[in-house]
Amino acid sequence: MKSHPSRTDIPRGFTFAATACGLKKTGLDLALLASNGAVTAAAVFTTNRVQAAPVRLSREHLQKSHHKIRSVIVNSGNANCCTGPQGIAASRATAADLSRSLGCSPDEILVCSTGVIGVPLRVKKILRAIPQLAQSRSSDAAAFEEFTRAIMTTDTRPKWAAAKCSIGGTQIRILGCAKGSGMIEPNMATMLGFLATDAAISPVLLSRALRGGVARTFNAITVDGDTSTNDTVTLLASGKSGAKKITSASGDYRKFCAALENVCRSLALAIVEDGEGSQRVIEIEVRGAVSDLAADKIARTIANSPLVKTAFAGADPNWGRILAATGRSGVPFEPSNVDILLAGICVCRRGREHPFNERVAHRKMLAKYVPVVVNLRAGRGAARVWTCDFTAEYVRINASYRT
Secondary structure (H helix, E strand, C coil): CCCCCCHHHCCCCEEEEEECCCCCCCCCCEEEEEEEEEEEEEEEECCCCCCCHHHHHHHHHHHHCCCEEEEEEEEECECCCCCHHHHHHHHHHHHHHHHHHHCCCHHHEEEEEECCCCCCCCHHHHHHHHHHHHHCCECCHHHHHHHHHHCCCCCCCCEEEEEEEEECCEEEEEEEEEECCCCECCCCCCCEEEEEECCCECHHHHHHHHHHHHHHCHHHECCCCCECCCCEEEEEECCCCCCCCECCCCHHHHHHHHHHHHHHHHHHHHHHHCCCCCCCEEEEEEEEECCHHHHHHHHHHHHCCHHHHHHHHCCCCCHHHHHHHHHCCCCCCCHHHCEEEECCEEEEECCEECCCCHHHHHHHHCCCEEEEEEECCCCCEEEEEEEECCCHHHHHHHHCCCC
């Protein structure tokens, strides 16, 4: 991926803007993604029972507008979650003020927030900034870059990805960005993710494409096993590419889905790579389970084990922790059938240690990307989950996040 987006990465029909409205002590903290008119939209939201006010309002607006959305506004520095009636009033005021600046219905606005939970949102700061924010929006790549920075909290760097594909002989563009570093095991999406395309596609197929892509990417990552209260991924389709409209699950639809999934995967892996305090990405692949669901359950148990994750922090080839996590997953299997490969080295064969050079294994585990394969030899089920290691830096960041 290029270090900076170019003008040719920006889908036609979209503009971006960002500003510092004062919710954070320093830096950009308010971002806008807008279209020239209402466009087709799809979204997925957190499965946490505790849901932030903007999540609840955006669900409502998506339904009321029949998946026709004009803009997404995002603030960082405050989650606007567990803030009572004032929280939902703040989100409604944000949508109402932005709709006046854009000349559309409040129902055509999606609102997203990220930051500390339980702190009242100083919404007047947002409302004062909206007119200038709306006026300054641009289709330049630089404006998109500012958008990617304005949505960050504990992220150490912005995360974006782009893809192109041909629909009926015409090129379409897909562009996305995300924020997320901690409180990551989405079970739907990521902390926040925003995708735009200039493809023309029906609302039903757009939603299906998003949910399918999310299931195999954002839903397959975990940093710490915690699902955020604010998780949201939106996908807007302007139809401005000039390509023919995708109205059926044809070859063009499959090409679109593949390109969309590539963008989602790039963003998902960037979140894991930027996990709070992390040093390396760990790929957990489980093979030979009785079902894909069983394999996924085992992979997530391994990926979320503090003992496994701290072993990876020290590049310690302690395969026993991996097998023990497999055993407590709740999935029945025969331990004496299990093989484990760690960084490409067979360390466990048929449930027992397979002789290996620990120094070599340690050196391989120092890599930025470490694969783990667990083969249960019990069926054809398989799953892949990505996580990161746990270091003392994770504790430091989260011990002082609010203070």
